[in-house]
Amino acid sequence: xxxxxxxxxxxxxxxxxxxxxxxxxxIGSKSVHWYQQKPGQAPVLxxxxxxxxxxxxxxxFSGSNSGxxxxxxxSRVEAGDEADYYCxxxxxxxxxxxxxxxxxxxxxx
Amino acid sequence: xxxxxxxxxxxVKPSETLSLTCSVSGGSxxxxxxxxxxxxxxxxxxxxxxxxxxxxxxxxxxxxxxxTISVDTSKNQFSLRLSSVTAADTAVYYxxxxxxxxxxxxxxxxxxxxxxxx
Numbered sequence: 001x002x003x004x005x006x007x008x009x010x011x012x013x014x015x016x017x018x019x020x021x022x023x024x025x026x027i028g029s030k031s032v033h034w035y036q037q038k039p040g041q042a043p044v045l046x047x048x049x050x051x052x053x054x055x056x057x058x059x060x061f062s063g064s065n066s067g068x069x070x071x072x073x074x075s076r077v078e079a080g081d082e083a084d085y086y087c088x089x090x091x092x093x094x095x096x097x098x099x100x101x102x103x104x105x106x107x108x109x
Numbered sequence: 110x111x112x113x114x115x116x117x118x119x120x121v122k123p124s125e126t127l128s129l130t131c132s133v134s135g136g137s138x139x140x141x142x143x144x145x146x147x148x149x150x151x152x153x154x155x156x157x158x159x160x161x162x163x164x165x166x167x168x169x170x171x172x173x174x175x176x177t178i179s180v181d182t183s184k185n186q187f188s189l190r191l192s193s194v195t196a197a198d199t200a201v202y203y204x205x206x207x208x209x210x211x212x213x214x215x216x217x218x219x220x221x222x223x224x225x226x227x
Contacts, residue, residue, distance in 0.1 A: 033213040035154075042203055042220050043154065048213035086154055090211030095170040098156035
């Protein structure tokens with residue numbers, strides 16, 4: 001199976017930049033989607049196909065993907081960005097499936 | 110604006126079958142993939158599977174032997190059945206819209222907690 005590894009937590013001061021990594025074997029060859037989940041709420045799509053941003057998502061959210069690491073970057077972090085973030089890929093094998101990362105809790109100091 | 114709403118029992122006994130339905134409003138169920146995703150309390154997300162409007166399904170291999178997803182296009186609904194449940198199946202279950210094979214999931218239901226307990 002395919003494993004996506006994220007750091008359990010990232011802490012960042014308001015106004016600074018948060019970088020959340022998603023590690024997987026040759027993940028750069030796959031398309032990565034990112035979701036934000038606040039407590040008690042459903043996930044919200046924030047980045048799709050590595051770096052595209054859905055309408056309504058601030059430009060402060062950006063993504064990149066290369067080699068064995070995909071990265072979600074949140075610039076000029078605000079208190080409202082505090083949430084869990086999950087990466088996701090479509091793993092194609094004899095039995096294809098979506099795989100989610102382990103999740104990262106972003107804390108705004 | 111597409112909206113999804115899960116419905117079904119919040120409590121299921123061990124060894125029985127969990128059944129949930131997702132009602133889709135604000136858009137047609139046609140031409141998209143419709144997913145079920147779950148999240149055990151305090152844990153991460155797990156993709157269960159999805160169905161296309163023509164009934165074609167793809168399931169998570171780890172759950173494949175116990176899962177059935179079906180669609181009723183006339184009612185704009187799709188459903189999940191998970192058999193032989195155990196306490197490990199206790200989770201918040203989300204229904205969601207996925208835009209294509211390997212594509213992003215852009216609309217989610219609010220989620221419904223299903224507890225497996227006698």
